[in-house]
Amino acid sequence: MKTHRSLIKIGSFVLGFGFLGALDGIIFHQLLQWHSVYMATDRPGQIVSDGLFHFAVTITLVIGGILLWVAENPIAHKKGIRLLIGWFLIGGGLFNLTEGIINHHILQIHRVKPADPNPLFYDLTFLGLGVVLIVIGYLIKKNTETYQATINT
Template sequence: MKSIEHQNRNGSKSGPVTAAATLIGVGMGGFVDGILLHQILQWHNMLSAKLPPDTLLNAKTNMFWDGMFHAFVWIVAMSGIMMLWNAMKDPATNMSNKLFSGGLVLGWGLFNIVEGILDHHLLVLHNVREVSENPSSWNFGFLGLSVVMLVIGWQLIKSGRK
């Protein structure tokens, strides 16, 4: 995957670190969602709006698709780590902490936006919190928090490019 190059006034490249950190952020956001919301809090599973985990078969089916989800976000995170490893070999790469942390937050926000729109609103595979009097408020709150993450991530990236 070729990253968009952005050179600072001093000639350093910010694109490789930003792209790598964004991918790692997407993966880490997926892990937080899967580990915290699926496993620890047990608010939802991948398919819990379609197959409530109220029978052993439904619970096993949900567990399988949760595992497929974790495998996907692992591949995304590993791709970002490999991109970061390669970026570190170029002495012109801007290794700013703000670029890296901004990319992580931006990636996590991107994960939440895509996952929230697709899984919660379009496909209705699950809600952020299935057992709730108003699941829509949780779903829209999740998107609102995600927009805040996008803004914070973008601001950190902009300040890291200076």
């Protein structure tokens, strides 16, 4: 039972990380066309960098799905759905923080919306969304773990 709960946590986290990566690629790279993974190249280079990013995100989604499949039905575990949602949101929020801090600020390979007069606003909003997702996920997960602790005592 503990192994299944761990797989739900890890699988949900990985799935959330990959899902927010996919949303980033779909919304910011393709639909809005605000940026690419690596902006300092010509258009074919940008397409290749985005393709590699989408491939990595797809692999992450598949791994998260497999881990959840192996974990079996989250409904079969006490508060399993809350674990799934909490860790999914934490994973998604960590994607935003990791990608935002590394790519936007440390490596400076792109900004969320570089053509805007105030690109820092969009970068900080992106990071803020990551923090909000982590906090909400933590609160959902914490409620589940507090519930489990009271049952086990």
